[in-house]
Amino acid sequence: MQPTGPTTEVHELVKRRLAENGIRYTSGRRSVVTAIQMASGPRSTAELSQETTDDLPISSLYRTLAIFENAGILKRDHGPHGLARYELAEWLTGHHHHVVCIACGAIEDIEVSDKAESELHAIVSTLASLAGYRVLDHILEVEGVCEACDD
Numbered sequence: 001m002q003p004t005g006p007t008t009e010v011h012e013l014v015k016r017r018l019a020e021n022g023i024r025y026t027s028g029r030r031s032v033v034t035a036i037q038m039a040s041g042p043r044s045t046a047e048l049s050q051e052t053t054d055d056l057p058i059s060s061l062y063r064t065l066a067i068f069e070n071a072g073i074l075k076r077d078h079g080p081h082g083l084a085r086y087e088l089a090e091w092l093t094g095h096h097h098h099v100v101c102i103a104c105g106a107i108e109d110i111e112v113s114d115k116a117e118s119e120l121h122a123i124v125s126t127l128a129s130l131a132g133y134r135v136l137d138h139i140l141e142v143e144g145v146c147e148a149c150d151d
Contacts, residue, residue: 010037010092014073021071028056032064033073033088041098041107042077042085077107097140103149110142 014033015025035051036043043051049061056064065086068074074086077098085107087093095117096109112120124138 007037010088013092014068017071017073018067023067023071028052028054028060029064029068031056032061032068036074036086036088039087041109042087044083044085048086097142099142099144099146101146101149102143103145106146106148107141 011025011030011033014029018025018029031052031054032048034053035048039047039051045058045061045065048065049056049058052061065074065076069076069086072089073092075089077085077087083105087109090096094111096111098107099110100107120140121135121138125135128135
């Protein structure tokens with residue numbers, strides 16, 4: 001999935017969700033949403049610190065990430081080597097999966113066709129039923145080596 005750039009709609013949805021929780025949508029918080037929206041996949045705190053447009057103190061960034069996660073705006077993933085990375089929740093961006101480079105830790109979003117997603121869901125349902133589970137959702141991460149590391 002290629003980054004699409006910031007959209008007013010996402011910012012309005014985030015603003016509304018924060019307001020429902022009695023939280024202001026400051027320019028620093030808006031900058032974090034924009035940085036995540038512009039990314040090609042989940043981002044670590046260090047990456048977000050470099051990619052935000054405001055001079056946001058690291059303590060404010062951590063606080064913002066915690067607020068967003070608690071409000072259901074962000075989803076935290078633990079990538080290779082246990083590094084926490086953040087991305088916008090699927091209710092804001094749509095369903096997708098990830099490819100993960102096991103060499104450098106890069107994570108990129110990938111979208112699959114509706115047909116492939118249906119086939120994947122059938123496999124997930126079969127696996128879940130074997131374990132006595134009912135599927136609520138699924139996440140697919142494909143591990144490999146990116147082009148830059150494969151040289």
